[in-house]
Amino acid sequence: MTASPFAALVDWGTSNLRIWLVDSQGAVLGERQSPEGMGGLDKAAYPAVLEGHLSALGAPSDLPVVVAGMAGARTGWREAPYVETPAPLVGLFQHAVQPEGVSRPVYILPGVCQREGGAYDVMRGEETQLAGALEQGLDNALFCLPGTHSKWALVEDGQARRFSTVMTGELFNLISRQSILRLSVPEDGDAEADPEIFDAAVAQALEPGFALTSVLFSIRAEGLLAPDAKINPAARLSGLLIGAEIAAIRDDLQRHGKAYLIGTGKLTRLYARAITKAGGEPVMLDGGLLVRRGLLASALSLFDHEFKD
Amino acid sequence: MTASPFAALVDWGTSNLRIWLVDSQGAVLGERQSPEGMGGLDKAAYPAVLEGHLSALGAPSDLPVVVAGMAGARTGWREAPYVETPAPLVGLFQHAVQPEGVSRPVYILPGVCQREGGAYDVMRGEETQLAGALEQGLDNALFCLPGTHSKWALVEDGQARRFSTVMTGELFNLISRQSILRLSVPEDGDAEADPEIFDAAVAQALEPGFALTSVLFSIRAEGLLAPDAKINPAARLSGLLIGAEIAAIRDDLQRHGKAYLIGTGKLTRLYARAITKAGGEPVMLDGGLLVRRGLLASALSLFDHEFKD
Incomplete structure (x- = not known):
């Protein structure tokens, strides 16, 4: 040294x-x-x-x-x-x-x-x-940290003002591997493979009055009723869950415009996509550096x- | 014979x-x-x-x-x-x-x-x-069949007009037994034991803009931060899930007033309670007879x- x-x-x-x-x-x-x-x-x-x-x-x-x-x-x-x-x-x-x-x-x-x-x-x-x-100067900003349990945090005047933990990643795993939807979502399902399906699911989740639990079963039923349709159950489930998460913080997102994303990899890219779909601007930050x-x-x-x- | x-x-x-x-x-x-x-x-x-x-x-x-x-x-x-x-x-x-x-x-x-x-x-x-x-004359009515996967069905002029399957029971089991919330929800947790906690959770789920997945983790955090509070995580989780389900059909419930409940036992009683909380009138029917x-x-x-x- x-x-x-x-x-x-x-x-x-x-x-x-x-x-x-x-x-x-x-x-x-x-x-x-x-x-x-x-x-x-x-x-x-x-x-x-x-x-x-x-x-x-x-x-x-x-x-x-x-x-x-x-x-x-x-x-x-x-x-x-x-x-x-x-x-x-x-x-x-x-x-x-x-x-x-x-x-x-x-x-x-x-x-x-x-x-x-x-x-x-x-x-x-x-x-x-x-x-x-x-x-690095971000004393008034909205942050999102994707993960098994993602966190959204609102920093105002250098204070952690409000935050919420969302069990999106854990719910995705439980629902796709252990619920009835396991019969529809393949184990190697890739939510990034069909961006338009992911985007449509995010858009659905952002609609007023969206009720996640009342929509989930349609993933299974679509597979039964439209077996030839181009569907990607992993992309749809992921889009519904991430979309529902973003719907909950949409007011903050509209006020701040930018959402600072702390994370890497596929999950963070999906969040960036969904934030964009909700009218926000995702900005990537390096969590290790922070x-x-x-x-x-x-x-x-x-x-x-x-x-x- | x-x-x-x-x-x-x-x-x-x-x-x-x-x-x-x-x-x-x-x-x-x-x-x-x-x-x-x-x-x-x-x-x-x-x-x-x-x-x-x-x-x-x-x-x-x-x-x-x-x-x-x-x-x-x-x-x-x-x-x-x-x-x-x-x-x-x-x-x-x-x-x-x-x-x-x-x-x-x-x-x-x-x-x-x-x-x-x-x-x-x-x-x-x-x-x-x-x-x-x-x-028995119910040719224009809203039905609810509680279960692992509950069904809501709208019958109009003797036709099954619209229905939805909601994975509430299955989600309750997965979340309470396998997610991080398993650390908070006791295995013998009784959602009926604290009706006021169940009711408050239903009311929260019926609020405009309610986002189920963004609220679930609070059940765990409340146990960590307010260990002496009177909480019943099973009642709260059940109320949030059933409330979210009812929020999704609230327009139909308001139009019909009555919801015909086909089922028996504790789960059906919880649905009846939540339907009442949402301003509807639950009417019990015997599924075997039907x-x-x-x-x-x-x-x-x-x-x-x-x-x-």
């Missing part, structure tokens, strides 16, 4: 762990990834896992560490209680907790929760990506803060 | 089989039930299953038989092709088919399908219950028809 590391930044999710050594400008000096996510770790295992990776990266033994994600869950390393909406994204570091059992300084950042109006919701990790987006920027911002605040004490 | 049987009436569903021997007035002279539904039978097995039950009932060897339900599916005994909406319910018998391999006259009634406006749908068995309701009446009406038409030939 030529430059001296300022901190180790860790994105510790349910199924993955990513570590970056960075200098104080955020330049990456070393990087590791591993499947040692929160989902597979006992509380007591965290220090050794972390030290193993830091040692492999040649990190000094007193290098401070900032962690975001599920490591801060109740069932993770040490609970970092949620900060409630509206949550100032630059202030997350103030609520970081320090786990026991490590000799170096380690800070685990909190997640964000929402109780307002009974719209209960939680996030852990995504708030640090939003903090990273803030670093979480690193958010972690660095917290690290700079934390260690600045420490030095001042 | 004192009276002489006119016909054997058979409701042959996916998982059950019911047979009644009746006189020409519909009086039941004998009755059998069995789990030998279409789902577990090879095509070749039907004649022996039927003859076994008829013999146990002491039916004459030339007694004619009328069958409704999944025995008429492509994967059943012999396909009775669907009659398309608008389907005159008194005319179903005209499309009955006669299977091979039996020495007595056997007629399998058709199901009804819908292609109109791309709202593809199918029913087999329910149309005969609707025909039975016609016999299918028998519908079968008898077809039997009378068929054998009358035969005699005239």
